[in-house]
Amino acid sequence: MPEGYVVHADARRFAEALAGRVVRAASPQGRFASGAAVLDGRVLREAQAFGKHLFLRFSGSADGARYLHVHLGLIGAWTWWDAGRAQTAGRPLLAAGDSGVRLRLTGAGGVSAELRGATVCELVDEHAVDTVVAALGPDPIRADSDEDGSRAWRRVRGSRTPIGTLLLDQSVVAGAGLIWRCEAPFLAAVSPHRPGRELGEQEWATLWRELRRIMRAAVDHRPEEFSLFRRGGEPCLRCGTPIEVARLGGRPVWWCPRDQPR
DNA sequence: CTCACATGTTAAG
DNA sequence: TTAACCTGTGAGC
Helix, strand or coil: CCCHHHHHHHHHHHHHHCCCCEEEEECCCCCCHHHHHHHCCCEEEEEEEECCEEEEEECCCCCCCCEEEEECCCCCEEEEEECCEECCCCCCCCCCCCCCCCEEEEECCCEEEEEECCCEEEEECHHHHHHHHHCCCCCCCCCCCCCCCHHHHHHHCCCCCEHHHHCCCCCCCCCCCHHHHHHHHHHCCCCCCCEHHHCCHHHHHHHHHHHHHHHHHHHHCCCCCCCCCCCCCCECCCCCCECEEEEECCEEEEECCCCCCC
């Protein structure tokens, strides 16, 4: 389920609900038992998201492995509980229980977060965090990212790769996934099939501006519907032309052949 | 019960 | 380009 906006929303929730507090950590499923034992009883100091990567900084010596690094992959998710009630919006409520819970973090107030299905769940030091972040392109959601899109543009402008594929490359733009690689080109009236090098600078500026706007909005309000995503064959909301779907870079892409000519 | 599928990434062919 | 991996859900038999 998770693109970058989901990870940013989780980071915000960690910051609001658990930061500054002693946290109990457990791994009922057992696959992160040693890491949970290390974290148990520490204070969560900070929560940050870079693209689809979540980093939780815990109390501990500066040169130690005090960061929890999580990447949800395709099916991972955090489920939030408050006083026994599931709080995860937009997703069917899970029954309470330990099934599949690789890590449960519980604050003194009773709020807890359960991690299931993640691709990455590990304890790392600051240097490892820097290495991961350094490999990422600018994250449109972060305030400290590429304001005008010029950094990402340097990767796009000379590339023969389709823009719809470049948007999925985390070293070009961090945090976008299948949804935004379709929605943003639609809003910018750019075909996802066009090579990066064939985009005009103004088209890229529009695309980047729209990316930032819709990804940031999604952090605040989890979107339920999209203009194109998974709407193959349905009429385009703008012009009524049937939305097309194909595979691009091995994964599906949707576009309006009229509003986004090649 | 089994199977396909999910907003992702990596490694192998 | 394909397969494998992480886990839960819903459709179909």
